[in-house]
Amino acid sequence: MSRRVRLGAVGAGWWATSNHFPIFAAREDVDLAGVCGIGSELEAVREQFGFGMATNDYDELLDQDLDAVVISTPHDLHHPQAVAAIDRGLHVLVEKPVTLTAEQGWDLADRVRAAGVHFLAPYGWNYKPFTIEAKRLVAEGHLGEIQHVLCHMASPTLGLFAGDTNHIRSLWDSKTSGPDPRTWQSPARGGGYAHGQVTHSSAMLFWLSELRAASVMAKVSNGQAAVDLFDAAVITFDGGALGSLSGAATLPDGDPYQVDLRIFGTEGVLMLDTERERVSLHRYDGRRWDLDIPPGEGAYECIVPPNRFVDLITGASTENNSDADVAARSVELIDAMLRSAAAGGAEVAVRHGVGARQHHHHEESA
CATH class of the missing domain: 3.30.360.10 (Dihydrodipicolinate Reductase; domain 2)
Known part of the structure; x- marks a missing residue:
């Protein structure tokens, strides 16, 4: 992939803003296309990291021209949000636990395989x-x-x-x-x-x-x-x-x-x-x-997994130590x-x- 990875983010709370967003923002090959979240801090988050747009509507985020989505929302929202992204052919980084039930976990694995997209759960110790x-x-x-x-x-x-x-x-x-x-x-x-x-x-x-x-x-x-x-x-x-x-x-x-x-x-x-x-x-x-x-x-620490997610998308790496x-x-x-x-x-x-x-x-x- 020659162009920059256009990344959307859903969930803009403490972990996304302290760990994931600084990593993605520092990369030359990532374009932070949009962020979706709730609460009064969303516009400040957009400005801090240079996201192209901010919205409270996940569908509006997905309507941007995206390559990938990073999902850092409450655990029980991960499955429907990941499904919506995978069904659009987007690569997904999904915070752990990726789902709360076995059925949902294997459903994501099936969908990822069928869509041919990259899926990474950011388990930091798996990359030490x-x-x-x-x-x-x-x-x-x-x-x-x-x-x-x-x-x-x-x-x-x-x-x-x-x-x-x-x-x-x-x-x-x-x-x-x-x-x-x-x-x-x-x-x-x-x-x-x-x-x-x-x-x-x-x-x-x-x-x-x-x-x-x-x-x-x-x-x-x-x-x-x-x-x-x-x-x-x-x-x-x-x-x-x-x-x-x-x-x-x-x-x-x-x-x-x-x-x-x-x-x-x-x-x-x-x-x-x-x-x-x-x-x-x-x-x-x-x-x-x-x-x-x-x-x-x-x-x-969880520095390698977000970086690896981008490297998988660009083809710079083929090693995924925490797949679906x-x-x-x-x-x-x-x-x-x-x-x-x-x-x-x-x-x-x-x-x-x-x-x-x-x-x-x-x-x-x-």
Whole structure:
């Protein structure tokens, strides 16, 4: 693509304005064609980043001459907004969780495949050099067949899910108001730790392992909040591997995020730990890889994914570490976890309500 990528944005809140828009605005190959949002700050956002137009009407945004759309709206709006863009043949970057249900997640994956567009969910850890190297080692077959996984995540996010959401603004350079508690603290809109944070750890697990969950037994605890702050699950994957998953929202402010993945296979074991910044793959035949990771590299950032989205569109890159398939596997797991928890921890099938059509497509692409 020789001309600049004409980008439209829907959602102009704290995360879009502190992370995505500065990245896109700094690129010579991106034209910020229009922004759609609500609230009194929209015109200031348009001026700050140089968008060609601003509107409260998503259809009006889509009527601009666009190549791509970045969607940073409340979780429950992602699916219809992404569908409208994909159906027009536009490339889409969709914030995570990309949807709240398995059906919607695989529907997006199907539509992306049929339309031949690029779809990226901005999972920052999937683009870190040390996770990319871990993926390379796994792809070379050093684990053998995966038999067991551990997937743990904890974050300093109590305020986001159960307190003053504005406190998180101090962590990001956003000139707009902070996260909306009506999104992050509402069960109906996908608030809570599973959709808000386990989305990260599970998406990294599915990208690294290429596993897919088959059934789940889960419980959640809300503390004094309206949404889940703690999550615990036992997972059975296609092929029979077992997994344990945990999530906790209550690290003290300033503590590093914990993402701890351990994958046990027939030929070796992978350990990936963002907090202590270590990756190792040790094989039973004695071969060992222990990566040298620079201090600070494990901290979360989301700089590569928006840049990669543009590079995929222009052809400068072909590597997508968080495509619609990875995103849908994460969504369907979390959907099943929350259904199991609502049923008192009973085992539920992940593919509840997901037709053979989506599953068939998925197997073709795996």
